[in-house]
Amino acid sequence: MEISAGGRLEIRITAADVGKRVSVRRWHEHAAEGEKFTDTVGVLTSWDHGVLLITRRDGQSVQIAESSLVAGKVVPAAPARRRGPAASYEELARIAARAWQPVERERLGEWELRAAAGFTRRANSALPLGDPGLPLDEALTAVRRWYTDRGLPAYIQLATGAEGTQELLCAELEARGWTREVTAELWTGSLAPLADREAPGVELSRTADEAWLARYQRKGVSEVALKVLGGGSPRSWGSPRSGEAESGGGPSVWFATVPGAQGAPPAAIGRCVVDGRWAGFAAVEVDPEQRRRGLATAVMAALARQALDEGASAAWLQVETDNEGARTLYAGLGFGAHHAYHHYREPEGSRGPVA
Known part of the structure; x- marks a missing residue:
């Protein structure tokens, strides 16, 4: 909080600071001792009729009565991130x-x-x-x-x-x-440490074949869905064209599969899109009966090696805020949140x- 030379907390924000990132402290008159003050950090999105609206990093908005403020200041536009490659x-x-x-x-x-x-x-x-x-x-x-x-x-x-x-x-x-229906986060990480991990039994393909789709969580995949999964280009949901991936014609799409028992869907799958320095991971799914055996890590490691071979150095993925299992896995692989x-x-x- 902003403290004056005399040791007093000060409010150093006004309605003119709408759009800036701020840190404020407010006082709760009827709260228990030790809970009288609450700090909020986020973007000041409005200040109307004596009420401030601050949007926090996770997208949640907090209303604060101007009369309850005891301190406030403008802070840097975004906190320094501790992991992951630099990116806007x-x-x-x-x-x-x-x-x-x-x-x-x-x-x-x-x-x-x-x-x-x-x-x-x-x-x-x-x-x-x-x-x-x-x-x-x-x-x-x-x-x-x-x-x-x-x-x-x-x-x-x-x-x-x-x-x-x-x-x-x-x-x-x-x-x-307008109502917010879904919140997720985009996480980033370094590609090389992931590629150094073991990847036994993982098969890579340019095609989302029937076996891969049998494990994919979205059932009844249509021709439109296949085009989206393949990056919008027929080359990655049909037969790849010779030399196309190296020609700079667009992102390169890969599908990973860990075969299951004979006649059963794959034990694990994943998808990766290589685009310049970035490798984006998605659809990492594991048979529920075979989780916690390192299969998801193996799938991502195999895809990461392919991405490194194509010149990528950084990785990203998207994870929903309530998927604790996936968040724990990705944090352990060196990924961290960039934005929601x-x-x-x-x-x-x-x-x-x-x-």
């Missing part, structure tokens, strides 16, 4: 989008509208990485119209918790009745005609 939010957002490509897309200014017949929110949401070229309400109307025309609910993917993320836009959507991301759904009752 925008770089990671674009890399993650390239790794999970829709089958249809359209630009709205610097926003990207994405659709894939409803297969996953990531491939069926708007990704706003700049100015839509319209006032916000008009842009949201255009987003809703685009998804309505395709028989899909309108989603917008936003992020919090790092420099350049979208706390202010989150607050604007929430004020307009959220999918906001259009307000209930707004699926009627859009002007």
Whole structure:
């Protein structure tokens, strides 16, 4: 907290600091002794009618009465991260989008509208990485119209918790009745230590074959889903074209499988997309009866070696905030959180005609 030369706590923020990262302390009059003060750190997203709204790293918003403040100051835009390669939010957002490509897309200014017949929110949401070229309400109307025309609910993917993320836009959507349905985090780590781990029995392929799909958690995978899994390119969900992966024609997609017993689905699977210096891991799944045997680590190690061979040096993955097993695994492999991301759904009752 900000302390004056006289030793007193001071409030050194105003409404003019909306959009900045702040640290505040408030006083609770009726709390028990020892619980009178609470500290909150996050982006100041509004200060209206005597109430501050602060969005924390995890995307949760906290309302604080101005009258309860005892101290406050502006702090650096993002805390220093302790693990993982250096990267901006925008770089990671674009890399993650390239790794999970829709089958249809359209630009709205610097926003990207994405659709894939409803297969996953990531491939069926708007990704706003700049100015839509319209006032916000008009842009949201255009987003809703685009998804309505395709028989899909309108989603917008936003992020919090790092420099350049979208706390202010989150607050604007929430004020307009958009609801956050899912929160996950994007984690980063170094690739080489992962590739040094053992990877016995792992088979790699450019194709998501029937065996791999038998273990994949999303059943009844359609042709559209296969295209998304394959990176939006026929080469990785059919026969690869000779030399294409080395030609710089786009991300390189690999699928890993640990075979199961004869006639049974694989014991473990995984997917990796190599894109420049980045390797993105997804769909790491293990037979529930064979967990805690190192199979997930083996799958990721085999994929990491392939990514290193193709010139990657850094790794990323996405994990939901309530998946404690996966979070423990990835932390043990040297990954750490970079930012949180959220999918906001259009307000209930707004699926009627859009002007």
